[in-house]
Amino acid sequence: xxxxxxxxxxxxxxxxxxxxxxxxxxxxxxxxxxxxxxxxxxxxxxxxxxxxxxxxxxxxxxxxxxxxxxxxxxxxxxxxxxxxxxxxxxxxxxxxxxxxxxxxxxxxxxxxxxxxxxxxxxxxxxxxxxxxxxxxxxxxxxxxxxxxxxxxxxxxxxxxxxxxxxxxxxxxxxxxxxxxxxxxxxxxxxxxxxxxxxxxxxxxxxxxxxxxxxxxxxxxxxxxxxxxxxxxxxxxxxxxxxxxxxxxxxxxxxxxxxxxx
Ligand code: ARG
Numbered sequence: 001x002x003x004x005x006x007x008x009x010x011x012x013x014x015x016x017x018x019x020x021x022x023x024x025x026x027x028x029x030x031x032x033x034x035x036x037x038x039x040x041x042x043x044x045x046x047x048x049x050x051x052x053x054x055x056x057x058x059x060x061x062x063x064x065x066x067x068x069x070x071x072x073x074x075x076x077x078x079x080x081x082x083x084x085x086x087x088x089x090x091x092x093x094x095x096x097x098x099x100x101x102x103x104x105x106x107x108x109x110x111x112x113x114x115x116x117x118x119x120x121x122x123x124x125x126x127x128x129x130x131x132x133x134x135x136x137x138x139x140x141x142x143x144x145x146x147x148x149x150x151x152x153x154x155x156x157x158x159x160x161x162x163x164x165x166x167x168x169x170x171x172x173x174x175x176x177x178x179x180x181x182x183x184x185x186x187x188x189x190x191x192x193x194x195x196x197x198x199x200x201x202x203x204x205x206x207x208x209x210x211x212x213x214x215x216x217x218x219x220x221x222x223x224x225x226x227x228x229x230x231x232x233x234x235x236x237x238x239x240x241x242x243x244x245x246x247x248x249x250x251x252x253x254x255x256x257x258x259x260x261x
Pocket of ligand 1: 234244
């Protein structure tokens with residue numbers, strides 16, 4: 001395992017981030033705290049399909065993407081151990097401490113039945129909302145759209161996660177762009193933890209821009225279309241260790257079956 005951490009509740013998120021750093025030969029913390037890690041602030045007006053996933057008390061612990069008025073794609077590792085009563089989805093809320101937007105309960109949590117651990121792949125879940133979201137959903141890749149993962153393609157990441165490896169979450173939604181990394185290169189970084197059929201890597205060779213703890217479950221967009229789900233990585237934004245995302249095309253038909261269920 002390469003410092004895989006989970007963020008299933010707000011408090012364990014902090015503990016998990018600390019545990020991840022303890023496992024890592026941490027580079028000197030020279031970089032100024034930055035968004036996602038490296039990036040800029042944005043809003044849910046610009047990205048209306050980006051959802052906060054919170055516990056019943058409203059503490060955000062993961063992201064998600066609205067793909068239909070009442071369906072949200074997120075990571076399986078975000079939902080493992082959760083029950084419908086303990087989860088809320090919040091749309092149209094740019095700030096973690098905001099009170100605007102739409103809060104929905106969850107009537108069903110579908111976790112990919114093959115999921116065991118993010119490092120084994122299969123990291124996809126679909127939530128059915130009790131209240132439809134009045135926001136434009138995102139399109140997602142079809143099973144045949146494998147071309148979007150060509151190395152060097154620009155991808156967009158979004159979330160409220162920590163702005164550095166040991167940092168705190170961002171109150172405002174952040175975004176950044178990162179290039180898709182060749183599968184061969186990601187395999188060199190992560191060895192057998194990189195499951196090529198189920199995962200795609202994105203980031204700069206030199207690091208500096210990445211998703212981080214609390215961004216999990218949120219979108220990786222390619223050409224404006226949902227193509228990946230924030231899943232795991234060694235630390236955050238470290239040189240030679242890109243972020244690892246669920247390769248959504250592999251799971252597109254499974255997701256569609258849930259969206260239409
Ligand atoms: N597992 C993390 C979460 O639960 C996401 C980590 C992404 N890490 C990375 N280096 N890109 O929020």
